[in-house]
Amino acid sequence: MATINNNFLKLPVSYLFSDIARKVAKYREENPDASIIRLGIGDVTRPLAPAVIEAMHKAVDEMACSETFRGYGPEHGYDFLQKAIIENDYLPRGIKLEMDEVFINDGAKSDTGNIGDILGLDNSLCMTDPIYPVYVDSNAMCGRAGELTPDGWSNITYCPCNAENGFTPTLPTSRVADIIYLCFPNNPTGTVITRAELKKWVDYALQHDSIIMYDAAYEAYIQEEDIPHSIYEIEGAKRCAIEFRSYSKTAGFTGVRCGYTIVPLELTARASDGSRVALNALWNRRQCTKFNGTSYIQHRAAEAIYSEEGRKQIRETISYYMENARIMRDALTEMGYEVYGGVNAPYIWLRCPKGMSSWEFFDYLLHGPHIVGTPGVGFGPSGEGYFRLTAFGTRENCIEAMHRLKALN
Amino acid sequence: MATINNNFLKLPVSYLFSDIARKVAKYREENPDASIIRLGIGDVTRPLAPAVIEAMHKAVDEMACSETFRGYGPEHGYDFLQKAIIENDYLPRGIKLEMDEVFINDGAKSDTGNIGDILGLDNSLCMTDPIYPVYVDSNAMCGRAGELTPDGWSNITYCPCNAENGFTPTLPTSRVADIIYLCFPNNPTGTVITRAELKKWVDYALQHDSIIMYDAAYEAYIQEEDIPHSIYEIEGAKRCAIEFRSYSKTAGFTGVRCGYTIVPLELTARASDGSRVALNALWNRRQCTKFNGTSYIQHRAAEAIYSEEGRKQIRETISYYMENARIMRDALTEMGYEVYGGVNAPYIWLRCPKGMSSWEFFDYLLHGPHIVGTPGVGFGPSGEGYFRLTAFGTRENCIEAMHRLKALN
Known part of the structure; x- marks a missing residue:
C-alpha cells in the first residue's frame, strides 16, 4: 500500500x-x-538585453549543426560560465573561488528548495521574518520545520524584521540555530544588511557550527556603497555559508531560467559518526543524480551579460x-x-x-x-x-x- | 551544530x-x-530539427520585445504545450488527459529523481534490474532504499531481467511492493514489454494499492506494432501510475532540457490517517514550491516537434x-x-x-x-x-x- x-x-x-x-x-x-x-x-x-538575445540566437544556431551541436552538458555547468561568474561577480570584490565551487542551475528557486536534500532532518532552523516562502515550505515538506503551531513552525526560530527594529534581525537566543536563511537585499522588505551586521551572523555561524543559506538574488540592485553584495566579503564565510544567485532579476531571466549556487570546498557539516563531510561533494552528488544541467543556450545567454x-x-x-x-x-x-x-x-x-x-x-x-x-x-x-x-x-x-x-x- | x-x-x-x-x-x-x-x-x-531551431529563434525574438516578452511561466507549463502533448502523444492512442495532469519539466531526470518528495519514506520499492541508476540513488538519498547490502539495497525488491527470462521481469513475490519503477523501452537493455505483460503489473498495482513509476523516455523508438507506448493504454493505469516522458531522446533535447510528467487526477495514495490523497495536488504543490517552470523558449521548441x-x-x-x-x-x-x-x-x-x-x-x-x-x-x-x-x-x-x-x- x-x-x-x-x-x-x-x-x-x-x-x-x-x-x-x-x-x-x-x-x-x-x-x-x-x-x-x-x-x-x-x-x-x-x-532581454540585446547582447543576451544575440548570444541566444548564436547558441540556437550552434544546435542546428552537427559540428557545433551540444548534448548533455556538465551537471556542474559549462566552464565558460563558471569562469565568467568567478571573474566578474567575485574577483572584483576580492573573493577567490574555484570552478568546482560554482554550480549553474535553472534558477535560484530550485536550489534554495532542494539544498535541504543534503542536510539532516534534525537541524534546527532560523529564518528572518517576513521571508521568501520557499525556505519555509521546502523545509516543511521534508519534516524539518516540525509542526505548524499558531506561532509558526515548531522547529523554526523566527527573527522578526520590522519597522521597530529597523528591519535588522537579531541573532537567535532562545535556541541554537543549525541552519540559518538570510536574504539580502531582502525579499520582501527591500531592506539591506550592513557589513557589520552580516559579520555578526557569520561569527555566530562559525561559533555554533551552523550553516547560512545566503540568498543574494537581488544583489545587482544595491545602489549604496559599502553594502555587501556577497556573504563571502565577510571573513570566514566560506566555512559556514552557501550563496544563491540568480539571473532572474539581474538580467530579467525569469522566463529564461538560469542562476547559480556557490558551495565552498571548505564548507563542512557533521555526520552522525562525528566526522566532517564536505557539502560541496554532497551537493555535487545530489545534482549529478537529480538534475541534468541547464541548457547550453541559457548558459550562453548568461555569459553575455558579462560582456561590456x-x-x-x-x-x-x-x-x-x-x-x-x-x-x-x-x-x-x-x-x-x-x-x-x-x-x-x-x-x-x-x-x-x-x-x-x-x-x-x-x-x-x-x-x-x-x-x-x-x-x-x-x-x-x-x-x-x-x-x-x-x-x-x-x-x-x-x-x-x-x-x-x-x-x- | x-x-x-x-x-x-x-x-x-x-x-x-x-x-x-x-x-x-x-x-x-x-x-x-x-x-x-x-x-x-x-x-x-x-x-536539432530545423522546425525546432526556427521555433527557438522566434521565441528568442519574442523575448527581445516588451510586447511579447515572457517572464515567469506557469509552474505546470504553458497550456499550448500541454495541449499539443495531449492531442499528439495521447489522444491518438485513445488516452484522454486533462491539462492539469500534464506537468512540463526541464527533463525526465529531474522529475524521476524528485517524485519521491511526495511519497512516504516507509514505502517498499521494487525495481527491474538492471535499471537507470537515478531511481535507486534518489531513493537511497532520502533513506527510502534502506541499507546497502551485498545483495543490493535492503528495501528494494529486484526483479532480474536477463537473457534467461527473455528480459521480462516477473512480479515480486517475496514482499508487497508499494512503489514500482518500470522503464520501457528499457534503459539499459533496449528491450520492450508486451501489452499482456504490462497489464500484469497494472493489475498487481491495483490489487496491492501500489504506484508504478513508468519511464517512457524511449517510446518514440518503438518500431514494432502492438508494443504499448504509454502505460495508460492499459485499463486502470490512471489509478496506479505516473508516466515520465522526455524530449531528450525523442527530439535530441539532451542539451535543450524539456520533458513532461503525467500525474493523473484520479491517482491517490494513503495518508497516515487512512485517508486517500490525490498525488496530482501534492506534486503540484511540490513543483510550485521548488521549481519555477521551464523556459518559454524550450516550450516553443518542444511544441515545434508536433508540427507536420x-x-x-x-x-x-x-x-x-x-x-x-x-x-x-x-x-x-x-x-x-x-x-x-x-x-x-x-x-x-x-x-x-x-x-x-x-x-x-x-x-x-x-x-x-x-x-x-x-x-x-x-x-x-x-x-x-x-x-x-x-x-x-x-x-x-x-x-x-x-x-x-x-x-x-
Whole structure:
C-alpha cells in the first residue's frame, strides 16, 4: 500500500502567489472591464538585453549543426560560465573561488528548495521574518520545520524584521540555530544588511557550527556603497555559508531560467559518526543524480551579460526599475504612507494604512484602484500589517498606480 | 551544530557516468593520440530539427520585445504545450488527459529523481534490474532504499531481467511492493514489454494499492506494432501510475532540457490517517514550491516537434539512430556476440564475451579498440556480465567501431 509524505498535509493548502493569482482571476472574471495593474509577484517586464538575445540566437544556431551541436552538458555547468561568474561577480570584490565551487542551475528557486536534500532532518532552523516562502515550505515538506503551531513552525526560530527594529534581525537566543536563511537585499522588505551586521551572523555561524543559506538574488540592485553584495566579503564565510544567485532579476531571466549556487570546498557539516563531510561533494552528488544541467543556450545567454555591452544593457534595465521604485517611494511618502525598501532593492514595503491587515489592504487595493500587490503576512507572521509592491512593472503602470492611490486620498 | 543527511554516505562514492568519464579522461591523458569512439552515455549527436531551431529563434525574438516578452511561466507549463502533448502523444492512442495532469519539466531526470518528495519514506520499492541508476540513488538519498547490502539495497525488491527470462521481469513475490519503477523501452537493455505483460503489473498495482513509476523516455523508438507506448493504454493505469516522458531522446533535447510528467487526477495514495490523497495536488504543490517552470523558449521548441514538418524531421533522426542500431546489431551478431535490444530502442545490450565481467570488458574495449561503452553492472547486479552500447553516435563512428571489433576477432 503506497503512502504519501504526510508532511505535505501540514502545509497551508496553497502557495502565496497561487492564492493571489486565484483572487485576481476571480475578480477579473466578475469585473471584466477593470484595468488591473499588477505590482504583486516579483516578475520582470522589460525585454532581454540585446547582447543576451544575440548570444541566444548564436547558441540556437550552434544546435542546428552537427559540428557545433551540444548534448548533455556538465551537471556542474559549462566552464565558460563558471569562469565568467568567478571573474566578474567575485574577483572584483576580492573573493577567490574555484570552478568546482560554482554550480549553474535553472534558477535560484530550485536550489534554495532542494539544498535541504543534503542536510539532516534534525537541524534546527532560523529564518528572518517576513521571508521568501520557499525556505519555509521546502523545509516543511521534508519534516524539518516540525509542526505548524499558531506561532509558526515548531522547529523554526523566527527573527522578526520590522519597522521597530529597523528591519535588522537579531541573532537567535532562545535556541541554537543549525541552519540559518538570510536574504539580502531582502525579499520582501527591500531592506539591506550592513557589513557589520552580516559579520555578526557569520561569527555566530562559525561559533555554533551552523550553516547560512545566503540568498543574494537581488544583489545587482544595491545602489549604496559599502553594502555587501556577497556573504563571502565577510571573513570566514566560506566555512559556514552557501550563496544563491540568480539571473532572474539581474538580467530579467525569469522566463529564461538560469542562476547559480556557490558551495565552498571548505564548507563542512557533521555526520552522525562525528566526522566532517564536505557539502560541496554532497551537493555535487545530489545534482549529478537529480538534475541534468541547464541548457547550453541559457548558459550562453548568461555569459553575455558579462560582456561590456551586456553589462551596460542590464545596468540600464536595473536603473529603469530603480527609477520606478523611486517614483513609488516618493509618491507613497508624499501620501503619508510609511514606506521602506526601494533604495537598494526593487521592492517597496509599506505599512498598511488605518490599521488594516495585509489581506484587508490587498482586497482594498484590488477592488478599489485595481492594484495588485502582495500581502505582507504571506511572507510570515511579522509581515502582518505590511504590504509589498514591486518596481518591476512598466513605468506607465507605476505612475498610473500612484495616480489612482492619490485619487483615493 | 549543522548535520548532513547521512543517507548520502551510504551511496557508492560516485555516479556511474561520472566514473566512466573519469576513466576515459585518464586514458585520454595517457594516450593523447588514441581515437576514442564514445558509445557509452546515452547522449544524442544529431543536430536539432530545423522546425525546432526556427521555433527557438522566434521565441528568442519574442523575448527581445516588451510586447511579447515572457517572464515567469506557469509552474505546470504553458497550456499550448500541454495541449499539443495531449492531442499528439495521447489522444491518438485513445488516452484522454486533462491539462492539469500534464506537468512540463526541464527533463525526465529531474522529475524521476524528485517524485519521491511526495511519497512516504516507509514505502517498499521494487525495481527491474538492471535499471537507470537515478531511481535507486534518489531513493537511497532520502533513506527510502534502506541499507546497502551485498545483495543490493535492503528495501528494494529486484526483479532480474536477463537473457534467461527473455528480459521480462516477473512480479515480486517475496514482499508487497508499494512503489514500482518500470522503464520501457528499457534503459539499459533496449528491450520492450508486451501489452499482456504490462497489464500484469497494472493489475498487481491495483490489487496491492501500489504506484508504478513508468519511464517512457524511449517510446518514440518503438518500431514494432502492438508494443504499448504509454502505460495508460492499459485499463486502470490512471489509478496506479505516473508516466515520465522526455524530449531528450525523442527530439535530441539532451542539451535543450524539456520533458513532461503525467500525474493523473484520479491517482491517490494513503495518508497516515487512512485517508486517500490525490498525488496530482501534492506534486503540484511540490513543483510550485521548488521549481519555477521551464523556459518559454524550450516550450516553443518542444511544441515545434508536433508540427507536420517537425514530426517528419524528428522521425528522420530517429530512423538514423535506429539504422545505427541495426548496423551494430547485425555486425555484433555476425561476430558471434549474444545481442539484445536495438529493435525498439537505441540501446544494444550484449553479453560480454569469454566470461568477462562488465568492467573487464569496458577496459578491454577502451584499451584495445578505443571504444567506450557502459558496463552493465553499473545498472544493477543483474547487469553483471553485460555491456551497453548506444546507437546515438554518428553513422561513421558506429561503422568504425564495428570494424575495430571485427579486427579483434
